[in-house]
Amino acid sequence: MAHPICLIENTEENKLKTNQEALEILSSITQPVVVVSIVGKYRTGKSYLMNRLAESNSGFPLGSTVQSKTKGIWMWCVPHPCRKGQTLVLLDTEGLGDVEKGDQKNDHWIFALAILLSSTLVYNSIGIIDNEALLSLHFVTEISEFIRVKSSKEDKEKASNEFMRFFPSFVWAVRDFSLELDIDGKKVTPDGYLENSLKLRKGKNNIISENSSAFSIELGNTPRECIRNYFPSRKCFVFYQPGNRSQLKELEKLRDSDLDPDFVKQTNDFCSYIFNCSKEKIIVGDVTVTGNMLGTLVLTYVDAIRSGEVPCLENAVDVLAHIENSAAVEISHNLYRNLLDERVVLPTNTQQEVSGVHDECMKEALKLFMERSFKDTDQLYQKALMENIKKEYDRKCKENEELSYKFCNDLLEELWRDIFQEFYMRPGGYTDFRIEVDSIIQKYRDRPGKGTKAEETLQTFMKQKKEMESCILVADKNLTKQEKKLAEEKARAExxxxxxxxxxxxxxILDQRLLDVQKAHKENIQQLEEKMEKERKAMIEENERILERRLVEQKALLEEGFEKEANLLNAAIEDLKNKKLEEEKSHV
Structure with a gap:
């Protein structure tokens, strides 16, 4: 893409609407995608950072007035600068809190979509991280009202585990930062500054004062808890002002040499981190999202919002699984058919030749299906693929037999073309006829490339010539009655x-086909077990990662003196431990 395009339009009625052109662009991207979205209040410089990630000075509109420029969610797909075979999808969102919009619920949907679609979420703010900045992140505290992980209700603490599974990495970009990174007389990194800001606040009274504003301690702690509970990883970058006020109006026209060197370095560090540390978009534990899959998710989530429903990750994954699994069946089926047609030269001399190629092609098709499919409940799609493979194999075997029969029948007709019954209807004719027939049969057997129907075609052909032979035998007056009887018995025996x-x-052939069915079933089970084992290990690793985060968070709360809040994590921790035991038992 040479420039950004609107992905999700925010209409004048504050209704969200997908842009078909953008969806078509996504549908054409078969590579894995790294999705980076940026959210924050309007007029805080979000678009500038996204342009830099696109390695461009312009693209997303910057604007230099108090009026918001970006409406809805805009998308820019570019080749990933550091990873071959991946696409970087940049999503610039409409500024939150736009006074011209007047609909806070619309802001919630924009924020929710940014979380649902991205693998890295950048939160952009101005000044410092204080209670006011955290309170502006109240969208996080209400996210459970705008996103559901499962279609069924779940315990709040356990649900937070599920949020952590799919929530993107969190990067806080603090713009126009002017303070020293110093806490209690010690230098800290931006990450240390963020983690210190996310510590829960204590107080006997219900009100604390900060920057001449009054805040409820509980109200200030809620977004801190949510950020700590939901986001699997956190990172912070601080940015000094890029230059003087007059320069800000034409920022996209300036070169790095025109800007504050510290700001340039901070921006480069930010871009380097995003390029090297942002992961591919993942769903259901270990399924990598491609561009076309991302387009399906966009459409599914926006359709849910437009219909008045809360976007549900589980339902969206079900829709995506149906589309992707159906495509996986078709692609794998086509692969099997094409490989079989390429590798089998018909007619084959034996059924084993077709069988051996079939076995190789089936393994490759199954492997492709296993790589592409996910959440195939009860293996419905895998069974559909195997049924399609069986039909293709049956077709190839039938074609093989038909070509063999035609070749053999044409060969016998050619060898037999000089045999005329009238010529042998004479004394001594039967003996001459038998000599000629034996010669034809020998020539037929010596001819290569007859295929699998050679014997059956010969038997059918000679059965058709039995009446001719009988007439010639009767007409041969040189033979005695006894000799004719012996000749009849010999012909019958033949x-x-x-x-x-x-x-x-x-x-x-039937035995080989039965063996093929058994081998196909065995291969099917083997690849399925390997896939399930891979998924089981991925789930265990995922649970261990979340469990580790939960234990770290619980320890931090205890160290901060919040024993009650630490104990509330016990339900989530026990749930993770139980799931780990279940996975380990399922393996045994």
């Missing part, structure tokens, strides 16, 4: 031999 050999070959 037909029985052809029949037995044809039946044997047919049974061999």
């Amino acid at each position: 037909l029985e031999k052809f029949k037995a050999e044809a039946a044997k070959k047919k049974q061999e």
